[in-house]
Amino acid sequence: VLKELERPRPIPFEIDQGRLRDPGITKRELEILELIAQGMSNREIAEKLFVSENTVKTHSSRLLDKLSAKRRTHAVQIAKEMRLIR
Numbered sequence: 001v002l003k004e005l006e007r008p009r010p011i012p013f014e015i016d017q018g019r020l021r022d023p024g025i026t027k028r029e030l031e032i033l034e035l036i037a038q039g040m041s042n043r044e045i046a047e048k049l050f051v052s053e054n055t056v057k058t059h060s061s062r063l064l065d066k067l068s069a070k071r072r073t074h075a076v077q078i079a080k081e082m083r084l085i086r
Contacts, residue, residue: 023066023067024066025063025066025067025084028059029059029062029063029066030084030085031049032045032049032056032059032060032063033063033075033076033079033084033085034085035048035049036060036072036075036076037076037079037080037085037086042056042057042060060072063075067079067082
């Protein structure tokens with residue numbers, strides 16, 4: 001006898017807007033953070049967003065400062081814990 005197991009429905013992800021405002025992360029910085037989390041390089045992000053690589057580096061640097069992270073991977077980890085990204 002096979003019994004189907006009910007799977008719990010996934011809870012929809014919502015960005016914690018309060019935490020987003022707290023460190024002062026801009027929409028563009030959040031967009032770049034999401035692309036970093038996807039494993040994209042600065043060059044790939046620049047090409048995708050039609051900006052210079054230096055612009056991406058500037059946004060990334062500001063993100064690291066705002067999240068008190070030393071590396072991109074650490075920034076992604078912090079952002080996930082803060083529910084800023086998935």
